Amino acid sequence: MSVNAQTFAPISSGRKAAILRSRRLVTWLSYLLTALLVALFLFPWLWVLSLGFKTRAEIMSPNIVWFWTPTLNNYIEVLINKGYWRLIINSLIVAVSAVALCIIIGVPTAYAFSRFPIPGKESWFYMILTFRMAPAVVLALPLYVLFARAKLLGTFGAPILAHCTFTLPFVIWLMRSFFDDIPKEIDAAAMTDGYSRWETFLYAVLPLVKSGIVAVALFSIIFSWNEFLYGLILTSDATRPVASQIPSLIRPHGTLWGEVCALATTASLPVAFLIFALQRQLVRGLSFGAIKG
Amino acid sequence: MSSRRYILWWVLPAAILFLVIILIPFITALTFSFRSFSFTSSLSTGQYIGVDNYRKLVFDNDFYNSFKVTFLYLVPAILLQGILGLGMALLISGAVRRARILIPIMLLPTLLTPVVIGLIGVLTLNPDFGVIGQLLKKWGLVQGSVLGNASTALPAIIAVDTYQWTPFIAVILTAGLLALPKEPYEAAQVDGANPIQTFFRVTMPLLWPYFVVALLIRVIDAFRIFDIIWVMTRGGPGTATETVAVYAYRHTFRYWDFGYGSALIMVIFVFISILVEYLYKALQRWQAAQ
Numbered sequence: 065m066s067v068n069a070q071t072f073a074p075i076s077s078g079r080k081a082a083i084l085r086s087r088r089l090v091t092w093l094s095y096l097l098t099a100l101l102v103a104l105f106l107f108p109w110l111w112v113l114s115l116g117f118k119t120r121a122e123i124m125s126p127n128i129v130w131f132w133t134p135t136l137n138n139y140i141e142v143l144i145n146k147g148y149w150r151l152i153i154n155s156l157i158v159a160v161s162a163v164a165l166c167i168i169i170g171v172p173t174a175y176a177f178s179r180f181p182i183p184g185k186e187s188w189f190y191m192i193l194t195f196r197m198a199p200a201v202v203l204a205l206p207l208y209v210l211f212a213r214a215k216l217l218g219t220f221g222a223p224i225l226a227h228c229t230f231t232l233p234f235v236i237w238l239m240r241s242f243f244d245d246i247p248k249e250i251d252a253a254a255m256t257d258g259y260s261r262w263e264t265f266l267y268a269v270l271p272l273v274k275s276g277i278v279a280v281a282l283f284s285i286i287f288s289w290n291e292f293l294y295g296l297i298l299t300s301d302a303t304r305p306v307a308s309q310i311p312s313l314i315r316p317h318g319t320l321w322g323e324v325c326a327l328a329t330t331a332s333l334p335v336a337f338l339i340f341a342l343q344r345q346l347v348r349g350l351s352f353g354a355i356k357g
Numbered sequence: 358m359s360s361r362r363y364i365l366w367w368v369l370p371a372a373i374l375f376l377v378i379i380l381i382p383f384i385t386a387l388t389f390s391f392r393s394f395s396f397t398s399s400l401s402t403g404q405y406i407g408v409d410n411y412r413k414l415v416f417d418n419d420f421y422n423s424f425k426v427t428f429l430y431l432v433p434a435i436l437l438q439g440i441l442g443l444g445m446a447l448l449i450s451g452a453v454r455r456a457r458i459l460i461p462i463m464l465l466p467t468l469l470t471p472v473v474i475g476l477i478g479v480l481t482l483n484p485d486f487g488v489i490g491q492l493l494k495k496w497g498l499v500q501g502s503v504l505g506n507a508s509t510a511l512p513a514i515i516a517v518d519t520y521q522w523t524p525f526i527a528v529i530l531t532a533g534l535l536a537l538p539k540e541p542y543e544a545a546q547v548d549g550a551n552p553i554q555t556f557f558r559v560t561m562p563l564l565w566p567y568f569v570v571a572l573l574i575r576v577i578d579a580f581r582i583f584d585i586i587w588v589m590t591r592g593g594p595g596t597a598t599e600t601v602a603v604y605a606y607r608h609t610f611r612y613w614d615f616g617y618g619s620a621l622i623m624v625i626f627v628f629i630s631i632l633v634e635y636l637y638k639a640l641q642r643w644q645a646a647q
Contacts, residue, residue, distance in 0.1 A: 091451065098452040101445060102462060105524055109465050112477055124486050169370040176367035190637060194630040195379050199581040199602035202622045205609050206382030206389075229378050230581075232371060241570070261363075290470040292584040297610075307470040311588065314476075321480060328473040335468050339461040347453075347460055350529055350567075351536030 116326035123321045138322035142313070143330060146323075151306040152331050157220055158295070158305050159288035162227035163281050166235045171277065174239035175265050179251065189240075196233035200293040203229055208297060218300040226294035231284045238283075242276040243269065278342055279349025289335050306331040383626070389619035403616065410620035420621070422596050423604035424628075426511070430600060431579045434515045439572055441519065442526030449527065450534040460531070463524040471521065475588035478517040479504065507597040510590050514598055518585055526571045533567030534560075569640050576636065580629065601625055 115123055117134035143149045176182065177189060203226070211222045246269055254268035255261070295308030310327065313320045339346065390410055392403035414420055453459045466474070482490040482503040493499045503509045541563065545555045583602040586592060592599035592607065599607070605625065609618030 094448060094451050098449045098459075101448060102459065105463065105466055105520070108477065108481075108520065109469065112469065112473070123480075126486050126491065128488060165374075169374055173368045173371040176364060180364045180367065182364055182368070190630065190634045192375075193577065193633045193637065194626070195375065197577045197580050197629045197633055198626060199583060199605065201583060201602045201605040201609060202386075202625055203379070203382050205615060205618065206385040206622075207378070209385055210377075210382055225378050228374060232374060236371065238570075286464075286467060287578075289468070290584075292470065292472050292587075293606075307472055307584075310470070310472045310476070314588075319476065319480075321476075324473065324476055328469055331470070332465070332468040336461065336465065339464055339468075340458075343457055343461050347457060347532050347535065350532030 112325045113329050115321060116329055118322060120320075120322060138326035139330070142320075142323040142327045148306065148309065148327055149330075151304060151309050152334065154220075154299075154303055155289055155305040155307070155331065156334060158223045158227060158303075159285045161220070161224045162231050162288055163284045165224070166228055166231040166284065167277060167281055170232050170235035171239050171270075172265065174236045175243050175269065177236065177240045178243035179248070189237075192233045192236055196230055196237070198229070200226075200230075200291070204293055204297050207294070211298060217298065218303060220303050222298040223295055223303060223305060226298050227288045227291060230291075231288060234284055234287070235280055238280045239273070239276065242273045242280075246272055275345045275349035277349070278345040282339060282342060282346055285335060285338065289331075386619040386622045389615050390623050392616045394613070394615040406616070410617045411624075413617065414620055414624065419596055419599070419604060423599050423601045426596070426598060427580065427582075427600040430511060430515060430518075430582065430598075431576065434518050434579060435572060435575055437515065437519050438523050438526055438575060439568070441523045442571065443530055443568070445523060445527035446530035446534055450531045453531050454535060460528055463528055465524075466521050467525045469521070471518075471584040472588050474517055474521050475585040478513065478585075478589055482513060504590050505594055507594050510594060510598050514586055514589055517589070518579075518582070521585075522575060526575065529571040529574075530564065530567055533564050537563050569643075573636070573640065577633075580632075 116138050117136070118129065118132060119135055119137070122129045122132050177185065182188065207222075207226055207229075208217070211217045211225075216222045216225070250268055250272070251264050254264040259268065289305075290307060291305070292307050295305040296311075299305070299308065306327065310324060313324050313327070389403070391405060391407060393406045393409070394403040449459060449463070469477075481487045482493075484490040484494045484499075484502050490503060493503060494501075499506060499509055503513050537560070541559045542555065545559050550558065581602060582600055583606065586598055586600060586603050587606070590598045592603040596604075605618060605621045608614045608621060
């Protein structure tokens with residue numbers, strides 16, 4: 065930007081040029097610092113990635129091994145021999161189903177909270193936030209009893225419904241603030257045009273919060289992907305998500321570090337890909353009007 | 358049009374889902390909390406013992422300790438993540454404008470699940486072969502193991518948690534910064550405001566809603582913290598890192614004391630509901646004052 069300003073500046077007095085030069089310097093300095101900061105936060109991640117390609121001796125060496133011949137043994141052992149690649153599919157099934165269900169159910173609810181005079185509205189809203197804040201430990205046992213009675217244990221229904229306990233409140237909470245930012249006049253205009261309330265919601269308001277929905281869905285998928293306890297307690301080997309299976313690599317004779325790192329980096333790929341693919345929507349969604357508390 | 362029955366249709370699916378996955382489990386836990394379960398009895402039975410579990414809880418020092426630990430973790434962690442996240446967002450937003458790809462890159466630490474981040478913390482802090490643990494031992498900063506020491510275990514957990522979630526806050530704030538209107542800045546420039554004045558008078562008030570939402574997401578999730586602590590210290594040494602969730606886990610799933618665990622659940626629920634209402638109202642007042 066400063067480059068353009070300089071090119072098109074009519075008659076740049078000496079002082080003006082100096083200001084522009086220093087401004088450009090600041091810009092480049094901030095880029096340099098940004099690069100350093102990104103490297104700082106990326107380094108541990110890259111380090112985890114590198115451990116996945118090392119042998120046990122190289123990982124446990126008191127001195128960091130900077131140069132080594134990469135081995136695929138950890139990946140082959142954990143993904144193929146142990147068959148854990150299926151757990152990544154399980155994570156996908158659980159996260160995508162739970163988030164889809166909560167978006168379909170939660171978005172109309174959020175709209176209702178934003179637009180309708182619900183009696184005791186704020187109290188209900190606090191209650192929903194309370195649900196979100198409840199530690200998984202708190203609900204895990206009662207949910208276990210419930211799912212056991214409903215014969216849902218060992219099916220994907222159990223972890224999917226359990227993940228809704230924290231996903232649905234999140235969706236309702238954030239989507240409500242998105243709807244609050246859309247002027248009510250838009251609804252009114254659509255309804256004078258003869259739209260019903262439902263049509264107004266579907267065709268006039270929903271398109272305006274599209275990128276907001278993408279952002280909320282992406283965050284929900286991250287939370288669901290990272291969830292640990294429900295996935296451990298409420299599932300069988302066939303339905304367990306990948307995060308919950310990682311402690312099985314902590315063995316009495318020592319943690320299988322290489323396999324943990326190989327599994328963890330592979331497991332983060334699907335979500336990373338989603339975020340890369342939807343980054344434009346994510347940024348627009350997050351900056352939409354102003355998401356409010 | 359917007360009669361009560363009509364509104365009901367909009368919220369009915371969510372209400373039914375909450376009823377099944379929150380209210381029914383909650384009532385189950387409530388009935389459990391008045392009962393005692395032994396190893397031999399099945400889940401459905403158990404013996405009615407009145408309010409004994411709650412009486413036991415009132416005199417349980419570990420219970421109060423778990424609340425103290427939760428806040429000793431939560432407050433510094435959120436402050437640290439908020440400040441670092443803001444600094445990071447201010448720094449990177451200029452570059453993000455040109456290279457949007459930085460956003461997904463920044464989120465990579467958040468995508469390693471907390472269990473893994475915790476395990477990596479254990480590996481890095483190991484005094485014998487961990488990268489950081491060795492240094493701390495060599496410089497004599499920590500006696501023995503970082504995680505085995507009551508005074509350094511919690512800071513280590515906070516550090517690991519901060520590594521994972523600072524970028525998350527930074528991403529929300531960066532999105533906010535990119536969406537800020539230009540006019541107030543031009544006005545500030547005309548008024549001859551210096552960069553510091555501009556930051557506090559223009560940027561911060563405009564960014565505030567984003568800040569509130571990012572911090573609220575973190576506070577709400579920080580109260581649930583379990584997995585990082587479970588893999589790093591299991592609540593130890595002693596009860597030095599035993600948060601509310603870890604404490605409840607110990608009683609419910611290690612001692613299989615469902616009755617006492619359920620009484621804990623009830624108290625935690627009541628506490629959170631008060632906390633949420635207070636927090637939310639305080640934030641709204643705060644926001645209105647800005």
